[in-house]
Amino acid sequence: MEDETGIVDVVAVAVRKARKGLGLSQEDLALEAGLDRTYVSQVERGTRNCTIIVLARLAKALKTTPDRLLVPQRKGRP
Template sequence: MDIRARLGKNVRKLREAKGWSQEDYADRAGIHRTYVSDIERGRRNPTITVVAKLAKPFEVQPGQLLD
């Protein structure tokens, strides 16, 4: 599986487990909702800084989003 697809799948799974909409999650992560949508669909290639922002609301290490 492509790493972008893996990241998107993991973000979506964690977000849905929390019961958050993409907008709720984007607000918590400090990024735009459409960017979250693109990440979940594997259409973005985020920087490591963005991956860290994505991990923070879930209270996980950035690397765990790539497993």
């Protein structure tokens, strides 16, 4: 069984990558999603296990779908 924190880390990386791809600050994302900036920071650091509702709000603010935030990001080639 995969380590339970694994999916939290997957979401952390996906949210951070999507946010930066849109050129948003954590504060901008938080405002769009109706969250506190510190909450977004915790999600991106993998210290906060967000609910499905918050995942959906983040996805909408990031112009994506929740399922895309649950897919492990591919590592770049060496």
